[in-house]
Ligand SMILES: Nc1ncnc2c1ncn2[C@@H]1O[C@H](COP(=O)(O)OP(=O)(O)O)[C@@H](O)[C@H]1O
């Protein structure tokens with residue numbers, strides 16, 4: 450890649466897997482690691498900066514922690530997320546995480562998990578890029594995914610067939626042995642064709658799942674229904690469970 454930023458020396462890509470480029474850059478004595486889908490246009494590093502004007506970044510108003518933007522990557526619409534902490538730790542270290550190796554950084558781990566799921570045909574947004582700014586002991590991280598058009602959160606959706614479909618989609622994710630760390634009604638998006646998408650795989654894992662871990666995912670989702678749209682528990686939750694069960698019965 451040929452970054453247009455001054456003061457950047459590109460070290461040649463050390464690995465290219467499945468068309469995904471892994472790039473290492475040095476900037477002001479700091480090391481920056483990128484994973485890039487070929488769809489990400491140059492200058493690639495700038496695409497992780499919401500202040501980069503051609504991105505026309507718009508803050509995502511709903512659902513997140515105020516660190517997500519809709520961005521324009523040339524003609525492609527994407528979502529840029531900067532990883533930020535919630536809760537008490539946020540006051541101390543808002544966006545720095547302890548370095549435990551590149552594969553375990555929040556953005557690379559989510560990118561790699563999304564990529565496996567996307568390649569398997571699961572309804573997750575295509576991961577476009579991951580960035581890690583490495584300090585001595587800590588790092589900052591950012592992720593780009595393809596934007597799901599005209600998406601609304603499942604919590605704002607009262608159509609029974611959509612809830613049945615959401616159940617099917619979560620069952621497929623579980624059959625693929627993925628555990629979602631934050632399954633809630635904002636992390637399931639419904640598009641204009643009523644297709645249900647799973648987003649926010651931050652801290653998700655691919656591992657052999659026990660029945661208890663699957664049930665724990667579902668009860669977290671139900672807690673979120675009760676909190677955000679309690680009326681949906683009586684009108685739609687049973688359909689979610691039917692959709693979920695239908696996939697396991699077919700297996
Ligand atoms: N690929 C996407 N397409 C459309 N909207 C998205 C997409 N990814 C995230 N969003 C929106 O951004 C919000 C925040 O993103 P998310 O990945 O859930 O991060 P977090 O909840 O940790 O802030 C989501 O609730 C959703 O509204």
Ligand SMILES: [Mg+2]
Pocket residue numbers: 512513635636649
């Ligand atoms: Mg979320």
